[in-house]
Amino acid sequence: MMDNNAPATARRGGSVRNTPARVSIWSAALGVALIVAIFATPMFWLMYGQYYTFAMFMFGVVAIPAGHLGRRRGKRLDGRDRGLALVGILAGWLLLLVVALLVLAYGGLIIGQAFLFGSAR
Template sequence: MTSDTREPAAPTLQPRNTPARVSFWSAASGIGLIVAVVVTPMFWLPYGSHYTFALLMLGAVAVPAGHLGRRRGKRPDARDRGLALFGIVTGWLLILVSLLVFVVFTGTLAALGLLFGTLD
């Protein structure tokens, strides 16, 4: 009497694509920061440089992590390729917005300096 009792196989979990998730959350945090600036513009004047720097850093994290997540997503058992693509696109947009804000702010200061410097 032999009984054929096999233990059920452990469920196979797909490995997490951690870089894709890091990219997604970094990009989502950047979007949240932009929304926070729009909702509370009174904080922009004293802390504008901090917001701009944070946008640049969040974008700088989202882009390489997104590319790494897309690369890891090519494996047959991988997932979260869409999150990685979202992080790449949004990360580049965050970098573009932060550079645009920097150029506009610097140009405005230069124009005000020229305007008030010539009124003497």
């Protein structure tokens, strides 16, 4: 006997998709692909690093809440795609960590150049 809180498609026996979990994993995968692209195309990274960093930040920001929504929805769908949502959450936090390290590296580079050119006088 199905409970009344289950979605109508699950009661009919149809397939129910956990869309937030899938959004989370796709967003995280695209962000990780950008990290791979940094190492694969260093010249583009030097020219357009701010765009890579911003895109990684946005993919991470989308992956984390979508993953949490996917985990919550997965509870109602008998665990469907809960692991996928968890991977999206973890990869989203990894993306934000990489972005924070990149911003610190940019700042260190700018401060280092300021000291270098300031001491040349």
